[in-house]
Amino acid sequence: MASHSVRSSPPPQTPSPPSADSGFINESDDSDNLCVTLDSLSLMPPLSDEDYNVKPNTEADPSAVRPIYLRPSSPSAISAPPPEFLHLSFNQDFCCFAAGTDRGFKIYNCDPFREIFRRDFGGNTVGGGIGIVEMLFRCNILALVGRGPNPQYSPHKVMIWDDHQSRCIGELSFRSEVRSVRLRRDRIVVVLEQKVFLYNFADLKLLHQIETIANPKGLCVVSQTVESLVLVCPGLMKGQVRIEHYATKRTKFVIAHDSRIACFALSQDGMLLATASTKGTLVRIFNTVDGTLLQEVRRGADRAEIYSLAFSPTAQWLAVSSDKGTIHVFGLKVNAGSPVSDVSQNSSEPNIPPVSSGSSLSFIKGVLPKYFSSEWSVAKYHLPEGSQYIAAFGQQKNTVVILGMDGSFYRCQYDPSSGGEMMQLEFHNFLQGAS
Numbered sequence: 001m002a003s004h005s006v007r008s009s010p011p012p013q014t015p016s017p018p019s020a021d022s023g024f025i026n027e028s029d030d031s032d033n034l035c036v037t038l039d040s041l042s043l044m045p046p047l048s049d050e051d052y053n054v055k056p057n058t059e060a061d062p063s064a065v066r067p068i069y070l071r072p073s074s075p076s077a078i079s080a081p082p083p084e085f086l087h088l089s090f091n092q093d094f095c096c097f098a099a100g101t102d103r104g105f106k107i108y109n110c111d112p113f114r115e116i117f118r119r120d121f122g123g124n125t126v127g128g129g130i131g132i133v134e135m136l137f138r139c140n141i142l143a144l145v146g147r148g149p150n151p152q153y154s155p156h157k158v159m160i161w162d163d164h165q166s167r168c169i170g171e172l173s174f175r176s177e178v179r180s181v182r183l184r185r186d187r188i189v190v191v192l193e194q195k196v197f198l199y200n201f202a203d204l205k206l207l208h209q210i211e212t213i214a215n216p217k218g219l220c221v222v223s224q225t226v227e228s229l230v231l232v233c234p235g236l237m238k239g240q241v242r243i244e245h246y247a248t249k250r251t252k253f254v255i256a257h258d259s260r261i262a263c264f265a266l267s268q269d270g271m272l273l274a275t276a277s278t279k280g281t282l283v284r285i286f287n288t289v290d291g292t293l294l295q296e297v298r299r300g301a302d303r304a305e306i307y308s309l310a311f312s313p314t315a316q317w318l319a320v321s322s323d324k325g326t327i328h329v330f331g332l333k334v335n336a337g338s339p340v341s342d343v344s345q346n347s348s349e350p351n352i353p354p355v356s357s358g359s360s361l362s363f364i365k366g367v368l369p370k371y372f373s374s375e376w377s378v379a380k381y382h383l384p385e386g387s388q389y390i391a392a393f394g395q396q397k398n399t400v401v402i403l404g405m406d407g408s409f410y411r412c413q414y415d416p417s418s419g420g421e422m423m424q425l426e427f428h429n430f431l432q433g434a435s
C-alpha cells in the first residue's frame with residue numbers, strides 16, 4: 001500500500017536560481033498544496049535570457065509548467081573524484097537527457113550538445129546519490145529517487161523536485177524500492193517490483209493501482225498526447241503486456257512473446273507499441289487498441305539483451321539498442337490499422353533478395369521461413385562493446401542520438417533510401433570534466 005505526503009512553501013517573491021553547488025533545502029510548511037505550487041510556476045516573472053540563457057520549448061503546451069532555466073554549472077572542486085553514473089534517460093521528446101550520479105544529477109541538451117544544469121547534493125564529497133531522474137519535457141519539475149552507496153533520498157520514495165525553489169515540493173512513499181517513474185503533464189506513474197501506481201500530478205491523488213508479474217527493470221511506458229492517456233506495463237503472465245486506455249476505460253492484454261518481456265516503447269500518441277523479449281532477436285509492433293500484431297522486425301539471429309526501443313516522432317522509424325554494441329534503425333510500414341498479414345504481402349525486405357522458385361536457395365525458404373521472411377534493419381551503427389547504450393531520434397531529420405553509461409554521446413545520421421552504416425556527425429564524452 002502506498003502513502004504520500006505533500007510539502008510545499010510559497011514561491012519566493014523574487015525568484016533567483018541557486019548556485020549549482022548549494023545544498024538541499026529541507027524547510028517546508030503546509031501553507032500551500034502541490035496544485036497551487038504547480039499553477040504558480042507559469043505566473044512567475046521570466047528572468048533575463050542573457051543572464052540565464054533561457055531556451056523554452058516552443059512546441060510545449062502554453063498552459064504547461066514554466067521552462068527550465070538553463071544556467072552554466074559552477075566550477076568543480078579540484079579534489080573531487082569524478083562522479084559515477086547511476087542513471088541515464090531521455091526526456092519525453094528526446095531533446096534533453098538526464099544523468100543521475102552518486103552525488104546528484106545533471107541535465108544535458110542534445111542539440112546542440114551541452115550540459116545545461118547540474119546539482120551536486122554531496123558538494124565536494126561523495127554522497128547524495130540519485131538513481132532515477134525523470135524530466136517533464138523542459139520544465140523545472142523533476143522526479144527524483146535516491147540510490148547508490150550514499151543516496152540523497154530513500155529508494156522507497158519519489159521526490160517531486162522544483163528547481164525554481166531548489167527544493168522538493170512533494171513526495172510519494174512506498175514499502176518497497178521504486179523501480180522507475182514516468183511523467184506526463186497531468187499524471188505521475190510509479191513502478192515497483194510487482195505494482196504500478198497512477199497519480200494525479202496536481203494533488204498526488206492515487207487514481208489507479210495495477211498488479212504485475214515480477215518487474216525488476218521497472219518496465220512501463222505512457223503516452224504523451226493531451227487527448228488520450230495510454231499506459232503499458234507487464235501483465236501477470238510471462239511475455240504478456242497490459243494496455244490501459246484510460247479515455248475509453250478499456251484494458252487489453254496481449255501475449256507479445258513466449259519469453260519474458262525485456263523492453264517496450266510507445267509511440268507518442270500511444271497507438272503503436274514495440275516489444276522485445278529476453279531473447280532479443282525479434283521486435284514486434286502492435287496496435288494498442290485491439291492488440292493486433294502489425295509488423296515484426298529482426299535484430300539478429302543470436303540472443304541479445306535489448307536496452308532500448310524508441311519510435312521516431314512520426315512513428316515511421318524504430319531505433320533499437322542492445323548489448324551487441326549495434327544500434328539498428330527499422331523502417332515501419334504500418335499504421336494503427338494495418339494487420340501484419342497485409343504488411344508482409346505488400347512490403348519488400350530491404351536487405352534480403354527475393355527467393356525465386358527456381359533458385360538453389362528456394363529449399364531454405366521452406367525450412368526456415370520465419371528467419372528469411374523477417375524484415376531487417378534499414379541502417380545500423382556499430383559502437384564499442386562493453387557499455388550499455390540507449391538510443392532515440394534526434395531533432396534533426398534522419399538522425400539518431402546515442403547515450404552510453406560510459407559517458408559517450410553520439411549523433412549519427414542514416415540515409416532512409418540507401419540505408420547501410422550510419423554516419424557519425426558528433427561525439428562527446430560527458431564523463432570527462434563531469435566532476
